[in-house]
Amino acid sequence: MLSLHTNSAGLTIRNNLASSNAALSTSMTRLGTGYKINSAADDAAGLQIATRLLAQTRGMSVAAQNTQNGISLMQTAEGALQEFTNIVLRMKDLATQAADGSTTTSDLTALDAEYQDLVKELGNILSNTTYGGEALLDGGKLAGSVSFQIGATAAETMSVDISADITKLKDFQGTNASDLTTSGNASALISTLNTTLDDVGAARSKLGAAQNRLTHTYNNLQNMQTNTTDARGRIMDVDYASETANMTAKNILMQAGTSMLKQSSQMSQMVLSLLQ
The missing domain is CATH 1.20.1330.10 (f41 fragment of flagellin, N-terminal domain)
Structure with missing residues (x-):
């Protein structure tokens, strides 16, 4: 349906663009920091587990130093x-x-x-x-x-x-x-x-x-410190191969969506052609 007041395709494309932009931003943040969890919103449960593992790892590091001091x-x-x-x-x-x-x-x-x-x-x-x-x-x-x-x-x-x-x-x-x-x-x-x-x-x-x-x-x-650090890394560290592919896909979607949004804005011009 051609409508002068409502551009359904444009609305849909804008929503998809917003979603793709958010996903692209997340991918770029992950690739920039090296972590796949950069805030609680990324993975609330994972962040909580990783924090506990970090506390344990740091405690064991200090305890290891304590043992050396005790031996001395x-x-x-x-x-x-x-x-x-x-x-x-x-x-x-x-x-x-x-x-x-x-x-x-x-x-x-x-x-x-x-x-x-x-x-x-x-x-x-x-x-x-x-x-x-x-x-x-x-x-x-x-x-x-x-x-x-x-x-x-x-x-x-x-x-x-x-x-x-x-x-x-x-x-x-x-x-x-x-x-x-x-x-x-x-x-x-x-x-x-x-x-x-x-x-x-x-x-x-x-x-x-x-x-x-x-x-x-x-x-x-x-x-224990080595294995706990590995466990935290599996939760927190980004997989660069996977995330790079994901960023590329989102980037392509952004470019395609932008192009289509431009095309959808021209649909209203078709209504004018019917009135001529």
Whole structure:
């Protein structure tokens, strides 16, 4: 039907042009940003899932760094206790030598002089071993239970507690170290030093086990982070091949629609030709 007042074809073409223009704009935005979801309107559910995955990924990234910091902290403490062990072994050598009946009074004096210096160094290690400027052993972080955040949720923590072992080492250094001024003292100290070696060994064992656990935790976090990032990418990232083809199609529709809209505007001229 030819009508002067209503151009049905033009109205239809304009509606299709508006739809094609919106789709073309969406395609261009996706190709420009690299994301197929640029606002909640694009995919509300997908955006919500992707946001949760991003929060998890970022949390795991920080947690992975936490595990490395925790390992470094415990390596520092374990290194100090390694030297503590070396000193106690030397003290035991001195005590064993001093306990022998052939040792003279002058020998005992010399042996005790070295022994007392080693006792002081044990105290120095306990008091002055630090990590990041903060004490670790006596009165420091490891004087109580330490909790490490090893995951993206509040429940994912790991506790390390060598406080009881540190207390035993402190007690030995402070009150039980005695001296080597007599063979009797030296003989008694051999057993005490063996016990101290057991105590420092227990502390080092706990630190070593914790370091191994944190290493496995780090590896697992890296694995989860990789797969979670992939999952988010499948939701958020645009498929350039598919979207480029889609943009080309919408662009052609826009050009064709524009051309047809121009043609439809000429239909009213046909009405005038009927009146001539």
